[in-house]
Amino acid sequence: MHLDLWLAFIAAAMVLLAIPGPTILTVISYSASHGKRATLPLIAGVALGDSTALFLSLVGLGALLAASALWFNVVKGAGGLYLLYLGFKMLRAGTSGQAAVTPPAPESMLRLFLNTYAVTALNPKGIVFFIAFLPQFLNPTAPAAPQLWVLGTTFVVLAAINATLYATFASAARRMLESPRAQRRFNLLGGSLICAAGAWALLAKRQPQ
Numbered sequence: 277m278h279l280d281l282w283l284a285f286i287a288a289a290m291v292l293l294a295i296p297g298p299t300i301l302t303v304i305s306y307s308a309s310h311g312k313r314a315t316l317p318l319i320a321g322v323a324l325g326d327s328t329a330l331f332l333s334l335v336g337l338g339a340l341l342a343a344s345a346l347w348f349n350v351v352k353g354a355g356g357l358y359l360l361y362l363g364f365k366m367l368r369a370g371t372s373g374q375a376a377v378t379p380p381a382p383e384s385m386l387r388l389f390l391n392t393y394a395v396t397a398l399n400p401k402g403i404v405f406f407i408a409f410l411p412q413f414l415n416p417t418a419p420a421a422p423q424l425w426v427l428g429t430t431f432v433v434l435a436a437i438n439a440t441l442y443a444t445f446a447s448a449a450r451r452m453l454e455s456p457r458a459q460r461r462f463n464l465l466g467g468s469l470i471c472a473a474g475a476w477a478l479l480a481k482r483q484p485q
């Protein structure tokens with residue numbers, strides 16, 4: 277794949293990962309409750325969970341995109357619409373002041389790992405999001421499957437780094453996120469960015485068939 281597409285993907289993924297979702301809120305809650313000893317199982321749970329979700333999405337997506345250029349454009353367009361849907365949903369949460377809820381933290385490090393893994397891997401919205409997000413950075417003139425695995429691996433690495441940073445600064449981050457005003461701002465910012473990504477996907481020039 278082209279270097280510029282890969283770098284654009286890294287930039288977009290870093291922005292999206294920085295927006296606290298269910299996984300990051302879980303990491304913050306558990307880190308604040310258990311301290312530094314929770315960092316390793318949390319990172320492992322996030323990395324393995326994202327790997328599982330990516331595997332489930334890439335296995336089907338790679339085969340579909342390899343079938344024809346028509347399906348590439350269909351998936352890309354559908355992905356753009358889905359990103360717009362997610363963006364408007366976040367904007368609505370930001371304007372309504374809807375707050376996120378974090379689960380209570382378990383005592384066992386193994387259970388903490390399993391809970392974090394489950395939150396990350398078993399969220400069907402995450403799998404659908406990968407299917408919508410990754411094709412926006414593919415070069416349609418090159419085989420799709422290798423590009424998808426490169427992007428997927430890159431995303432898992434970035435997600436693990438992001439979880440590490442949030443776990444390290446969990447106390448300060450949690451105090452910030454517990455503020456309703458801060459949560460509204462995160463939702464408004466995240467919704468705007470995701471809407472922009474969806475609009476870019478829909479308006480991007482299609483490659484000739």
